[in-house]
Amino acid sequence: MVLLALLILNSLISRMIKSVRPKKNLGQHFLTDLGIAKAIADTVDACPDIPVLEIGPGMGVMTQFLVTKPRPVKAVEIDKESVAYLNEKFPKLQENIIGEDFLRMDLNDIFEGKQFVLTGNYPYDISSQIFFKMLDYKELIPCCTGMIQREVALRIASAPGNKAYGILSVLIQAWYDVEYLFTVDETVFNPPPKVKSAVIRMTRNEVMDLGCDERLFKRVVKTVFNQRRKMLRVSLRQIFGSSASADFYAQDIMTKRPEQLSVQQFVELTNMVDEEMKRCGLKQ
Numbered sequence: 001m002v003l004l005a006l007l008i009l010n011s012l013i014s015r016m017i018k019s020v021r022p023k024k025n026l027g028q029h030f031l032t033d034l035g036i037a038k039a040i041a042d043t044v045d046a047c048p049d050i051p052v053l054e055i056g057p058g059m060g061v062m063t064q065f066l067v068t069k070p071r072p073v074k075a076v077e078i079d080k081e082s083v084a085y086l087n088e089k090f091p092k093l094q095e096n097i098i099g100e101d102f103l104r105m106d107l108n109d110i111f112e113g114k115q116f117v118l119t120g121n122y123p124y125d126i127s128s129q130i131f132f133k134m135l136d137y138k139e140l141i142p143c144c145t146g147m148i149q150r151e152v153a154l155r156i157a158s159a160p161g162n163k164a165y166g167i168l169s170v171l172i173q174a175w176y177d178v179e180y181l182f183t184v185d186e187t188v189f190n191p192p193p194k195v196k197s198a199v200i201r202m203t204r205n206e207v208m209d210l211g212c213d214e215r216l217f218k219r220v221v222k223t224v225f226n227q228r229r230k231m232l233r234v235s236l237r238q239i240f241g242s243s244a245s246a247d248f249y250a251q252d253i254m255t256k257r258p259e260q261l262s263v264q265q266f267v268e269l270t271n272m273v274d275e276e277m278k279r280c281g282l283k284q
Contacts, residue, residue, distance in 0.1 A: 067090065073093070077098070078101050177205050181200060183198050223236065240277075245279070
């Protein structure tokens with residue numbers, strides 16, 4: 001019976017696709033496989049008892065499964081055509097369909113300052129920006145799940161020493177435990193993207209304080225990965241110019257490249273940079 005229901009719903013999806021035209025400028029690729037849509041929606045079950053905010057619901061292929069869960073659900077959709085479609089398809093959700101740009105929103109206003117799960121089939125071209133915003137509101141978002149470009153998912157989940165390890169890996173893993181759940185082929189989208197997708201889940205770890213200046217931590221991570229092939233003693237000159245001492249650059253860690261450092265080593269490096277900046281008068 002379940003299989004028959006999914007087959008019927010899959011046939012209905014092909015009709016739904018005609019209802020809203022995917023827009024290239026919004027990075028829209030509508031998921032057409034309901035089995036996968038349900039599997040993605042079910043990833044929020046790892047964080048029960050708190051509301052769910054879906055980003056970019058499109059025509060509600062995931063929304064239809066999220067609304068069956070015993071918790072409040074809201075959706076943010078920038079496309080006016082999709083908002084109109086969603087209001088018609090989910091009349092009970094009308095007050096909870098927010099026709100705004102997620103990247104410009106104050107997330108404290110969504111559920112009156114209460115924590116929530118973030119999920120969605122994220123637009124590929126802004127997925128990194130979405131996760132940077134998640135980090136800005138990490139105390140509000142104990143769990144984030146959803147589908148993104150496979151390359152980005154691998155980057156977020158990557159461990160030190162891998163080619164994919166980079167800025168997103170360090171900044172997200174500093175605050176979240178990351179799970180790469182499964183890969184999704186191009187053929188289940190309209191229009192099909194040129195790359196594979198992946199579903200991930202990020203759950204807040206127990207870190208409440210990094211043990212360093214957080215703003216400087218971000219700056220150090222971004223600075224050294226902008227020259228990822230160079231040793232730290234070279235890339236850190238972008239921060240210090242000619243101000244830092246020879247002793248600072250002579251420390252053992254300075255011969256490493258950024259992809260070799262764990263999150264904890266980046267914390268230690270940030271503290272070293274902090275001390276040297278104060279010594280040089282670059283920071284009070």
